[in-house]
Amino acid sequence: MTESSTVSKAAHTQKDKSKSARFKEIMQVFLAYNVLGNLSKQEKPEKVREALEALGPTFIKIGQMLSVRTDILTPAYIDELKKLQDNVKTDDFSLVKEVIEAETGLPLTDIFTKFEEQPFASASMGQTHKAMLPDGRIVAVKVQHPGIKEAITLDLSLFEKALPLIKYIPEASVVDPKEIFLEIKTSLENELDSLKEAANGKEFYEKNNGWQIVRSPLIYEEYSTSKVLVMEFMEGKSIKRFVKDEVNETDEQQQEHQKMKKYFGDTLVKNFVKQVFEDGFFHADPHPGNIFVQMLPFSEEGKKEFAQVKNQHLEKKLGSNQFMFEYTKDQELPPYRLVFLDFGMMGRLDKEMIHKLTAVMDSLYGNNAKVIGQAILRLCKQVGPMDEEVFFEQLTPLLEDNYGVSIGDINLQTLFFQIIAICHQNNLQVPQEVTMLVKAVATFEGMIRELDPEISLVEIATPFAKKYFTEKIDWSFELKRAGLDLLYSAKAAPKIPSRTLDVLDDFAKGKTKINLELKKQNELLDRIEGMINRLVIGLILAALIIGSSMLVEFNQSVTSNFVSILGMIGYGIALFAILFLAVDILRKRKKK
Template identity: 50%
Template sequence: MKEQSKAARLRQIVKVVNHYSVVKNITQQKNPAEVRQAFEELGPTFIKVGQMMSVRTDIFTLDFTKELRKLQDDVKTDNFESVKTLVEKELELPLTEIFERFDEQPFASASIAQAHHAQLKNGQQVVVKVQHPGIAYEIELDLSLFEKAIPIANWVPESKVIDLKSIVKEIRVSLQNELDFQKELVLAEEFYRLNNGWKEIRAPKMEPAYSTKKVIVMELMSGKNLKELINADDDKIVQGEKTYKELKKTISELLIEHFMKEVFEDGFFHADPHPGNILLQLISDEENQKEQSIKSKEHQGKFGNIPYEVTYSKNERLRPFRLNFIDFGMMGTITREMQSKMSNTIIAIYSKDTQRIANAVHAICKQVGSFDEEKFTDELDDFLNRYLNLPVKEIDLQKVFSQVVIICHDNNLQIDDSVTMLIKAFGTLEGVIEDLNPDLSLFEVVAPFAQKYFIQQLNLKNELQETGLDYLSTLKALPKIPSHALNALDTFAKGKGKLNLEVKNQRNFLERAEAMVNRLVIGLILSALVIGSSILVQTSPKGDTLISDLGIFGYSVAALSILFLVVESLYRRYRKWRER
């Protein structure tokens, strides 16, 4: 990648943006495929912008966000000499002293880096991910142009719906994180620790000794891109008597189960589970038999004063395939508290209790402006009553989440960032599941996992203790109720009672009352002006034009004022009509 000047890059951006009518398509939310093509052509910074837009379901339509989730990198590869120079500079050793073999031709190239097959001196087959030389400069160039364009973009009325300054800041932080492979290394090692060996899920082991800020080395994972399975003929036989359709069904169920495990057990999930980041490895029965895992559990306790320890093992049968996850640049985390709130939300949707859903949604948001709980609940009820009458199997969870996000945004509620990332990841996964197994109801599968997590987190002993304490407090207070009631009645009988009423939307009410009083006063003044002018005109002596002119001037002021009030009233009515 060659470094280019700001002027040349600006010309390129303007040319592509105009060619694909990007601004018009985004503001009018049409032709999302053209916007995606433009972002892919403009490179990593714009791809990141598109990825961030794909989670803003409060601003963009579902069709628009779904299209932007397809953003893929198609970047030309760098020549081997520049790659060799960068790797040797980063690792501070000649290539031949680290690797027994290093393929000159990369097997994949994305916006930030390209990947080469290689072999370490100890015989380990690895993948070397090398950052494109000059990519950091290109990204910084784009970001600086973005920051300079913010004041100009603010003149576009449609740009007011988002905070451009904070969006650019978020893009900068995200891209800087992706440019630092040491951060990806930490995330990849955590994913390996939590997921490698869980059922048929596998992850590459990282090589920290050979990894730097611009180079990362990991274990080679076998398998083919999941896209090949998606495009395979359903009726074709694979692995004995099993068809590809049956394999797709098995894989889709495993992907959902694994995602739920990541979210509700680990609190750490792969935020970009698209087919390019998952490899399917088919293995023979003999190879599969060698990898059968044994799960052991220990239980310790006391029988009287005698301690005991019991260990039991269970052979977990694995199926003859592996799902190998790669690329860990985009990961999400979710706290225990938020896990509980999310499970409550899903269970509430499953129960179709609108009040419970409203409470659960409110709990995962933070208030960023004035909030009317009654208005929020009414809007949510209107949507849910129309949508949740469908059978559970037909509920599209992604559509539900998208509409709920819009309602929250309209009511000054901002959904927690971790949940936004989760919705984005879930949307990507939903697209994969839809391609693999269109008949699968994602909601029917997800709800039991949420219920299972809710039950696991429920501490029955604590709940019983808290309930018992509540009952005891109530019983203790019961004898005092009659005396408190008599005191209250006595206070009102003596005329000492006070009743405080809170008027809802008090500020709006007072502003309207003030406007009405102002109009009444203006009306009285205009009436007095007309009457006074009439008296001046009628009683002015003949030949004295000054008094007569004053009266005419008064008429003119009154006429102009009345005309202004009529125009203002018509304009207000027009605005109300447009808002309907």
Template identity: 50%
Template sequence: MREQSKAARLRQIVKILNHYHVVKNITQQKDPVAVRKAFEELGPTFIKVGQMMSVRTDIFTLAFTKELRNLQDDVKTDPFESVKTLVEKELELPLTEIFESFEEQPFASASIAQAHHARLKNGQPVVAKVQHPGIAAEIDLDLSLFEKAVPIANWVPESKVIDLKSILKEIRESLQNELDFQKELVLAEEFYRLNNGWKEIRVPKMEAAYSTKKVIIMELMPGTNLKELISAPDDTIAQGKTTYKELKKTVSELLIEHFMKEVFEDGFFHADPHPGNILLHLLAESEQPTPQIKSREHQGQFGEIPYKITYAKAETLRPFRLNFIDFGMMGTLNREMQVKMSNVIIAIYSKDNQRITNAVHAICKQVGPFDEEKFTDELDDFLNRYLNLPVKEIDLQKVFSQVILICHDNNLQIDDSATMLIKAFGTLEGVIEDLNPDLSLFEVIAPFAQKYFIQQLNLNDTLRETGLDYLSTLKALPKIPSHALNVLDTFAKGKGKLNLELKNQRNLLERAEAMVNRLVIGLILSALVIGSSILVQTSPKGDTLISDLGIFGYSIAALSILFLIIESLYRRYRKWKDH
């Protein structure tokens, strides 16, 4: 039965891929719309593949990755009976003992799960996210077909630019994580702890007692999809005297400020902040909360007398809330990477080429031969062309995409956490552009990065280190003349040595070795031709053995020369094709 389903699925995949010319479009990076449609038809595994491709700006063009970010996974819903069976099996209790009510018709259905409105026995309205029955087996089937197809795909010349085995492993790990709702639960609870109640941001509380690997229960969050705000006419009244244009501006600024807080304060950020994952809830007059009192304490000691100062400030929140509702894709940054990313942003903002090069190099690891001069020249060439624009016109996503491409071409691999952050930046930039086209994301985030960088500086440590450096320098100053005389004396006696270091010496040695080898082969072939000629010319009449031996030598020489000519032409062709 499984073999039959595997064969049927394989036929379906081949049919859809051929219909949309997917392989040709991906390898030539043409018609990304057709690729997106094909992936949507093929289901959750391919949608996940497309989502992962959408962050690989080192391989695919910006137009291609932008289109793949529009992948929609609105799929058919499951019958209520199968949903009920799965929930009761996971929670090990009848549905009626857990929920006061459970709506049979889901209000949303995505590739991995569908969502139902429900109410717990204590009256708490919740959302039940239930995994599609059999979805794990479907995904496993697709992945097993992928694994069998990898050796075949390697015959396609364009596939050489991608490590297919590595990509497949990444897809498998990502899908396995998404299929385990317990992992999403942990991420959601951490996001709740760090962000719920921060200004107008709200996060649903997870009901851990009723959540399993295939079912997750969370607090129901009010509001409408942020897409509705994006599509609302600017001059329409949204609330009180506020127009939708003003509301869009306010929301866009809050989204940026919150994202900067996630990145540079928490080191834990929502990696997929698209409009479908954020709800806007406009508060009615009856829902307006009283001003919140925010207090801060500062303790210290004046001489031997301890003191404590308390600051209190009334903070009035604006009459709306932004509610985050999906936590399947989160990113983390350690302190070191936070500093490095702030350096990248500040460097781009300062338009200092050398500083940008150093900052970019710091977030990468070397995965092959690296020519620093070539890397610097290529990055400088791009920066000189692009960074002449006013800061407001700098497209951060385009800058990052091109920088990643240059790094990839120079055997530098950007850290995974930084790649996830860049992907999130790209998604957020698209949302901000839709909400408030006049707002430059880059112009707003640069001051946040500068603020974080300054906060990380420890003034006492910096002054202490600087002081030690000066003291060491002062201590060494009297010895400089004697050291200089010793150096001059050494050179005067002819004992001086000069060490030179050649860049790319391994490549130079390999080329020199190849040239010597060719020279040796040429000499051997020359000797073979001369020797064969002597054998043919001096062979006694009637003695065919010596004559045949000479002709055999000619044949070996001719074949060797022909092989060398073909190899030379092939290498010239490959070099021409690569350029």
């Protein structure tokens, strides 16, 4: 055996040992905290959170992703998993320097003229340092933790092997566990590839930077690698800190603060709706830590920036006629900017899905539960038998109670959970991209609630939906189709009287047939079939018992012993069959 093959075999053995040790650690924690048992019963969410924190970055990330999955977890679980925190120690500068130089193939001093050794931010995937490029540009350098990719890849492989256990989570028959795992795996892999985050950041910059007060850092792709992301350094503080700063201000400052909070809330909601309905590319993790408030220095404030606002309305009454029209107005921007960060988790919607979501928003504006329900049905995939009438009976009161209510008066997270729960009860599966959108909205909700509780997402989203319909619809095609429908209706109209006479004539001659549709007829037929089968088995068993009794009583000398044995065998078969039926009936009753 050669030396290289010996080294390879030793490395492989070591890898197997670490894999088995990690699997043992995961199983010990799962058993100690009864993770699967608590998940299956939706009990003790704090125990599940503690278990995920004990297992490290991969499971913390999984928990954070599940913390907005209202389609599989109860609100109590959602609230608990939102408390998950990254408790990761920062790496020494020597390790950071080693990663950068290994990735770029250049000495650190050749890439950056200045590089702060102490990171100003750290998370489970990596940490971020402030640096300066040779041309004087200040940048933020996000460097992946050494070994984090290998650790997450190992955990994902072990998690995938344990995937069949996920079927014990409630509603797993409707929410595909493999699909959920694939979403988690894809998200984690994307976050581990800084080049994908760089591409996402570049696209987000092109579509959103400069939209009113929204800003996004410029990505320097030429300096970025799969483990290093270099972007424009954006000064500021998290929007959560901005909200808390109000406590220590004077009355006048608090009034100005309240005004800015309402403005920020309105801007963020409008921009997010634009990301969804116009761009089809939205930030899927818009929590307060990923949105900064930046105050412009006096030198920049003096330059005055303006934005065009198109939602200005003018109404004039001339005599008996009233005119209303929309016009464009330039609005001076305040000396604040809202900066989006972290583009590892982004959502995409194709044109067809945007059209379906637009139909939902348009139907919400009309406050018609039937139309809203039909739009939701078009969004979902049916994975089993479904009764539309039952679906609408469950959905209507929920929508009527929540329509037009401001964010401060409803819990969107709970509302989404209730709607998705109704979908599950009716064997409707929500598409993965819609689930990601729901996740983003649920993340968004808490922040908007603190900024401005009076904002109504429906009222803000509806103009975007109507604008989308106006811009995207093919009016020539729609007019042609409407014209053809009108032509067919005109041709059919003269035949109505003769058709009516034919129907009356059939009634008079007794030729009319009436078709009745039974609700859940397949289920009803299955139950009738089961009853008949049991009746037939009962008759057979009765015949078997009677026949066996006759055989036992058969007394001819030559065959009496043999026939008696046959009779006893018949008794045994009948007894076994009766016991089996009794156990089956008790099992089904307990299941119900």
